[in-house]
Amino acid sequence: MSDALLSRAERLDADDQLAKIRERFALEAPSDQAAGDAGVYLDGNSLGALPHGVAARLQDVVEREWGRLRIRSWDESGWWTAPERVGDRIAPLIGAAPGQVVVGDSTSVNVFKALVGAVRMAPQDRDEVLVDAATFPTDGYIAASAARMTGRTVRPVRAVDMAAEIGPRTAVALVNHVDYRTGRLHDLPGTTAAAHAAGALVVWDLCHSAGALPVRLDADGVDLAVGCTYKYLNGGPGAPAYLYIRRELQPRFDSPLPGWNSHTDPFGMRPDYEPADGAPRGRVGTPEILSMLALEAALEAWDGVAIEEVRRKSLALSDFFLECVAALVPDGLVESITPAEHALRGSQVSLRCERAGEVMAALIERGVVGDYRRPDVLRFGFTPLYTRYVDALRAARTLADVLR
Amino acid sequence: MSDALLSRAERLDADDQLAKIRERFALEAPSDQAAGDAGVYLDGNSLGALPHGVAARLQDVVEREWGRLRIRSWDESGWWTAPERVGDRIAPLIGAAPGQVVVGDSTSVNVFKALVGAVRMAPQDRDEVLVDAATFPTDGYIAASAARMTGRTVRPVRAVDMAAEIGPRTAVALVNHVDYRTGRLHDLPGTTAAAHAAGALVVWDLCHSAGALPVRLDADGVDLAVGCTYKYLNGGPGAPAYLYIRRELQPRFDSPLPGWNSHTDPFGMRPDYEPADGAPRGRVGTPEILSMLALEAALEAWDGVAIEEVRRKSLALSDFFLECVAALVPDGLVESITPAEHALRGSQVSLRCERAGEVMAALIERGVVGDYRRPDVLRFGFTPLYTRYVDALRAARTLADVLR
Numbered sequence: 001m002s003d004a005l006l007s008r009a010e011r012l013d014a015d016d017q018l019a020k021i022r023e024r025f026a027l028e029a030p031s032d033q034a035a036g037d038a039g040v041y042l043d044g045n046s047l048g049a050l051p052h053g054v055a056a057r058l059q060d061v062v063e064r065e066w067g068r069l070r071i072r073s074w075d076e077s078g079w080w081t082a083p084e085r086v087g088d089r090i091a092p093l094i095g096a097a098p099g100q101v102v103v104g105d106s107t108s109v110n111v112f113k114a115l116v117g118a119v120r121m122a123p124q125d126r127d128e129v130l131v132d133a134a135t136f137p138t139d140g141y142i143a144a145s146a147a148r149m150t151g152r153t154v155r156p157v158r159a160v161d162m163a164a165e166i167g168p169r170t171a172v173a174l175v176n177h178v179d180y181r182t183g184r185l186h187d188l189p190g191t192t193a194a195a196h197a198a199g200a201l202v203v204w205d206l207c208h209s210a211g212a213l214p215v216r217l218d219a220d221g222v223d224l225a226v227g228c229t230y231k232y233l234n235g236g237p238g239a240p241a242y243l244y245i246r247r248e249l250q251p252r253f254d255s256p257l258p259g260w261n262s263h264t265d266p267f268g269m270r271p272d273y274e275p276a277d278g279a280p281r282g283r284v285g286t287p288e289i290l291s292m293l294a295l296e297a298a299l300e301a302w303d304g305v306a307i308e309e310v311r312r313k314s315l316a317l318s319d320f321f322l323e324c325v326a327a328l329v330p331d332g333l334v335e336s337i338t339p340a341e342h343a344l345r346g347s348q349v350s351l352r353c354e355r356a357g358e359v360m361a362a363l364i365e366r367g368v369v370g371d372y373r374r375p376d377v378l379r380f381g382f383t384p385l386y387t388r389y390v391d392a393l394r395a396a397r398t399l400a401d402v403l404r
Numbered sequence: 405m406s407d408a409l410l411s412r413a414e415r416l417d418a419d420d421q422l423a424k425i426r427e428r429f430a431l432e433a434p435s436d437q438a439a440g441d442a443g444v445y446l447d448g449n450s451l452g453a454l455p456h457g458v459a460a461r462l463q464d465v466v467e468r469e470w471g472r473l474r475i476r477s478w479d480e481s482g483w484w485t486a487p488e489r490v491g492d493r494i495a496p497l498i499g500a501a502p503g504q505v506v507v508g509d510s511t512s513v514n515v516f517k518a519l520v521g522a523v524r525m526a527p528q529d530r531d532e533v534l535v536d537a538a539t540f541p542t543d544g545y546i547a548a549s550a551a552r553m554t555g556r557t558v559r560p561v562r563a564v565d566m567a568a569e570i571g572p573r574t575a576v577a578l579v580n581h582v583d584y585r586t587g588r589l590h591d592l593p594g595t596t597a598a599a600h601a602a603g604a605l606v607v608w609d610l611c612h613s614a615g616a617l618p619v620r621l622d623a624d625g626v627d628l629a630v631g632c633t634y635k636y637l638n639g640g641p642g643a644p645a646y647l648y649i650r651r652e653l654q655p656r657f658d659s660p661l662p663g664w665n666s667h668t669d670p671f672g673m674r675p676d677y678e679p680a681d682g683a684p685r686g687r688v689g690t691p692e693i694l695s696m697l698a699l700e701a702a703l704e705a706w707d708g709v710a711i712e713e714v715r716r717k718s719l720a721l722s723d724f725f726l727e728c729v730a731a732l733v734p735d736g737l738v739e740s741i742t743p744a745e746h747a748l749r750g751s752q753v754s755l756r757c758e759r760a761g762e763v764m765a766a767l768i769e770r771g772v773v774g775d776y777r778r779p780d781v782l783r784f785g786f787t788p789l790y791t792r793y794v795d796a797l798r799a800a801r802t803l804a805d806v807l808r
Contacts, residue, residue: 026467026471026472028471028472029472030472030473030476031468031472041474043474043475046475047470047474047475047478049471049474050466050467050470050471050474054466055463055466055467055471058462058463058466058694059459059462059463062454062458062459062462062640062698063430063454063459064435065641066451066454066640066641067430067432067453067454067459068430068432068433068434068435069434070445070447070451070453070454070773071447071450071451071773071775072434072773073641074451074641079641079642105509105510105513105689106509106663106688106689106690106691106692107689107690108661108663108664108665108688108689109509109513109661109663109688109689112660112661116553133675136664136673137664137667137673137674137675137677138663138664138665138689140675140677141662141663141664141667141677142661142662142663144662144677145659145660145661145662149520149553149554149660150553156675181673228690230690236466236470236693236694237469237470237477237478237483237690237693237694238483238690238691238692238693238694238696239692239694240692241689255549256516256549256553257512257513257516257546257549258545258546258548258549259510259512259513259542259545259546260512260540260541260542260545261512261542263541263545267778268778269540269541269585269777269778270541271537271541271544271560273541273544273545273548284510284512284513285509285510285511285512285513285542285645286510286511286632286634286641286642287510287642288510288642288643288644288692288694288695289640289641289642289695290462290640290641290642290643290692290694290695290698291692291693291694291695292642294466294694369474369475369476371475373673374671374672374673
């Protein structure tokens, strides 16, 4: 059985259109692991692997741009315009035309900008902010603050019910495109259309979808979106997040964080705030350039990669992993909480099992790195740019070994 | 005359207690400048020079911590606790005991946290936020937003009048310790005491003082403070800012940006927000680790450096520069807008002159890098860790050449 699965995995890898992209990443083992065994990294949905080229680029940024050119680099090395330039590099991955995505600050800070901005653009008699009830927590905490500071109330609603729950009192709905815990993919076009039909705005959190599957912000008429860049986009630890503001809404975007970087004339040092046009309106203060330019270098791993092919492989990988788990893990020990249906699945598989924390520790000990979410969930992220079918098989086989 | 000044400069450099600290910095010329002439960098009050050691540290962070350990580094490489650890490294430079400074986000974002937090701690009948009328603009823009979102109004007041203007309606005053334009040092102890006597809080912006002169936040009873790390602290372009929250106020600090990183149990992924105790309460989202750890490495340049000695040299350097300017530049061509009195001077000298933009361009052309602030100000920053007296002389001499 296992031999048949191995043959299948090897054949799938041999036929994989994206197989060569794996060479763009550093996937060596930690120095405390057995030489030659780099293990299996299935936590790219939390921190993406390192793309080759980042280290050399960062060295140049530090030694030449900062160390020698110093202040001149703000202009001459393109530091000042990096937030928009890197935003435009991300834009095609999320279905956005240029000029609508700006990079900087954390996801949490961008959720605050987006929600307050949305409330201010919504009809002013609308008193509620709907939040995905199973949201990654920071979105909920920030939504509560945004509502408190704009005199609205937050109402948690299941993401699957969001379209039905958006009503005449709704100013804005904040929804995760993919649930971080279950890996469930939510209905972006349908929920967006429902929000608009009800006269509300919608903010999408793309943290667990961008870079894993096609997102069509422009085509689907999304108002605002935020996302991180350190998961499927491989931008590095804590790499800056991004904010998408639909072009038509930009002139009305009234930021709660109107820093000098979003001023129409930042070096005019004018006492009154006058916001810039376009994507820069989403900026705040001076961006963290080293992290920003590491992200820019990391995004080169996407050169020539079609997101549709990423999606195809992502589903095939997670299908194959589920098949291996079903074949190798004794019945009843794990239960997938990730939808089997492709249209409802992101790019991770979440398995519920007893003593999940200990199980994940044992997996990591054996070189299979996923993560654990309390109280009982094992998460395995499938990052099609560098995950192979043999990796999925090994993960399932190791899981079976640990559980037996 | 000039020969006498040169002898003086050389003697001052020979006697300089901090002279050897200069070796900790990369001060080579840009590759487009004449070999052997690294010029004079007097813009460290905008972007500090590169400390040696940052490049190697960052290479290790990228290649080993991110590239090999990947997700494990959040624990094993100390990424998760970096905001507090780096904060505690900055703390002695600003007179703060450990546990009160947290690093992350931009200065602008931290001004927002500090001001909203302060308004929420002030007596609730107080309806005004005072802002230094000559403030660096972002503080003013963000103060306006903080006031708008908390139902207060902003009143601009000259920093020198702040102590007298703080009154029974004042919730909080936001003051720049050193004026970015004139280099004037404001009265931190006196203004803080006046605020407290009036029942108000005070937020200090230390961007242009931290690392240039002694700051005594604890001793002077400051409530909250923010500052950047890319000027006198040499943390790198856009290096993350810091937030000081006085220990006694931490339990009452109610952040407008309650992200998951400031939760008491961040990995509990709990739907309700419960803030962490202590400095982590000032965190928001995932910090930009590459920029954060570059800053940490950069701070090693401060090992064994006494801030009192930095201050002594800073004043001596700017005194000497002003003396050279007086001796070399024909009368009436420039006017210093930086106070001559030591107690009122930060670590820069600002000279007003005609066609200042063109003059600065000509200075930079000749290897003397300061900066220009519209409409008519030349700024020269004196960073005692790596600026020499001969540099001050050369800057004055070049200025005289350009103006003649």
